[in-house]
Amino acid sequence: QVQLQESGPGLVKPSQTLSLTCTVSGGSIGSGTYYWSWIRQPAGKGLEWIGRISTSGRTNYNPSLKSRVTISLDPSKNQFSLKLSYVTAADTAVYYCARDPSDYSGSHYIWYFDLWGRGTLVTVSS
């Protein structure tokens, strides 16, 4: 079955760029009509959606992070990636990648995440 796995540095210095990659196994990232999302959760806090990319490369970002986020797709490696620039301690969190099969039902948009990676802790500290 399809599985997602995050990878990347667990420690990033303040003001630098956080870079994470999600590798999709058991299926092609380009198949189907999925979006691929990044979500994070700071310790003791709630989940926060960061953004997503479609198989055609179209992106949507959380307005609160949009100025610092870039999500990209590499179908040849079956991966998608997150870059978050100018990080601060507030960006310390467990970062998850997730599959997003969002679609319309009539005139209503259905947006949810049906598959998640195990998550990776990223700490921002000098």
Added chain:
Amino acid sequence: SYELTQPPSVSVSPGQTASITCSGDKLGHKYACWYQRRPGQSPVLVIYQDTKRPSGIPERFSSSNSGSTATLTISEAQAVDEADYYCQTWDSGTVVFGGGTKLTVL
């Protein structure tokens, strides 16, 4: 910005029914979904499109969404159901999560 409100904690006795609420402005006009996150694990989708269960999710999990409140119901609660539960919808082009509810089965 749009907000979803959940109770911080809910307790239930084994074998009884647990209900977890999620409130938001006219939430019933949107689709809601629910995730279960056991300690040390990543979230698992248990309900999507208000009432649908993904493959592999027990029938004990059900949900409704009307007015301003979505409710996740877990019947015949078991110790394995002890977890954090998050509701989620979307508004103005972005995903919105509830703050999460810790379900204790004791």
